[in-house]
Amino acid sequence: MNIKILSANSHLYSTQRLVEAAKKRKHDVEVINHAKCDIVIEKKNPVIYYKGHKLDHTDAIIPRIGASVTFYGTAVVRQFEMMRVFTTTESQALVRSRDKLRSLQVLSRAGLGLPKTVFTNYSKNVKEIVDQAGGAPVIIKLLEGTQGIGVILAETRKAAESVIEAFNNLQARVIVQEFIKEAGGADIRAFIVDGQVVGAMKRQGKEGEFRSNLHRGGTATVIKLSDEEETAALKAAKAMGLGIAGVDMLQSARGPLILEVNSSPGLEGIETATGKDIANSIIKYIERNV
Numbered sequence: 001m002n003i004k005i006l007s008a009n010s011h012l013y014s015t016q017r018l019v020e021a022a023k024k025r026k027h028d029v030e031v032i033n034h035a036k037c038d039i040v041i042e043k044k045n046p047v048i049y050y051k052g053h054k055l056d057h058t059d060a061i062i063p064r065i066g067a068s069v070t071f072y073g074t075a076v077v078r079q080f081e082m083m084r085v086f087t088t089t090e091s092q093a094l095v096r097s098r099d100k101l102r103s104l105q106v107l108s109r110a111g112l113g114l115p116k117t118v119f120t121n122y123s124k125n126v127k128e129i130v131d132q133a134g135g136a137p138v139i140i141k142l143l144e145g146t147q148g149i150g151v152i153l154a155e156t157r158k159a160a161e162s163v164i165e166a167f168n169n170l171q172a173r174v175i176v177q178e179f180i181k182e183a184g185g186a187d188i189r190a191f192i193v194d195g196q197v198v199g200a201m202k203r204q205g206k207e208g209e210f211r212s213n214l215h216r217g218g219t220a221t222v223i224k225l226s227d228e229e230e231t232a233a234l235k236a237a238k239a240m241g242l243g244i245a246g247v248d249m250l251q252s253a254r255g256p257l258i259l260e261v262n263s264s265p266g267l268e269g270i271e272t273a274t275g276k277d278i279a280n281s282i283i284k285y286i287e288r289n290v
């Protein structure tokens with residue numbers, strides 16, 4: 001089979017592991033930088049050019065599109081779809097997953113547990129927003145944040161109000177969310193491929209830190225999900241329309257609460273924590289579908 005991995009950086013762990021796993025199963029595999037693809041659109045006959053060559057004979061693509069290039073990356077994925085190439089992540093699902101507000105609405109409609117969340121569009125009603133989120137302590141998140149940066153725990157109403165006001169002044173959009181104290185500075189990541197959990201880990205923040213991000217000094221260990229957690233994770237991936245998903249959940253007194261569903265989940269943390277060959281599961285997913 002001819003498999004192309006859409007990735008801006010061929011040196012990334014995830015990209016390299018996917019190349020390795022595809023080769024091991026005797027496929028032709030190539031890393032394509034989606035940002036350097038040209039798309040040709042006319043009546044029918046969709047074509048993609050990469051470094052001056054026409055890309056044909058592709059059987060499947062694995063999109064690994066960074067958040068900063070969602071717009072163009074998605075257009076390239078869509079073009080492959082028009083060429084009837086199988087994709088492990090559909091363009092529609094990719095776009096949906098990158099919109100945090102829309103994602104939470106989709107998950108809520110699917111009946112999944114979520115931390116109560118308030119979105120604000122530079123609102124001046126700071127007091128009401130904090131009330132809506134259940135009062136202090138609350139979590140305040142920058143909409144564009146990642147790796148735990150821009151996630152703040154405001155212990156008191158006064159602190160919450162001044163942080164929200166400060167962000168409003170900077171014209172930075174934020175989410176205000178109920179603080180799930182009993183999660184104990186940990187979250188769980190379920191890695192899903194084709195309707196199955198292929199690995200799960202618990203990430204624990206360092207001492208005194210409520211954020212479990214590995215980039216913030218957290219540590220990851222393999223865990224076995226409860227039936228309830230597994231069901232929630234699978235349902236979340238399905239609601240988002242994702243064949244491959246990293247579902248992040250908080251363990252709360254009222255069961256698992258979905259934090260986020262990642263459409264390009266990294267392989268390094270999960271393969272290291274679980275010792276599983278997840279890249280291989282992804283290649284096998286392609287083999288079943290092409």
Ligand SMILES: Nc1ncnc2c1ncn2[C@@H]1O[C@H](COP(=O)(O)OP(=O)(O)OP(=O)(O)O)[C@@H](O)[C@H]1O
Pocket residue numbers: 115139141145146147148149150151177178179180181183185186187210211212213248250259260
């Ligand atoms: N409502 C909450 N209650 C308790 N802890 C939370 C809550 N929201 C987030 N956390 C903790 O903070 C960490 C970072 O939050 P989150 O995952 O939402 O942001 P991020 O990692 O910066 O963004 P992204 O996951 O989109 O890259 C979580 O992994 C979790 O440990």
Ligand SMILES: [Mg+2]
Pocket residue numbers: 147148213248260
């Ligand atoms: Mg996170």
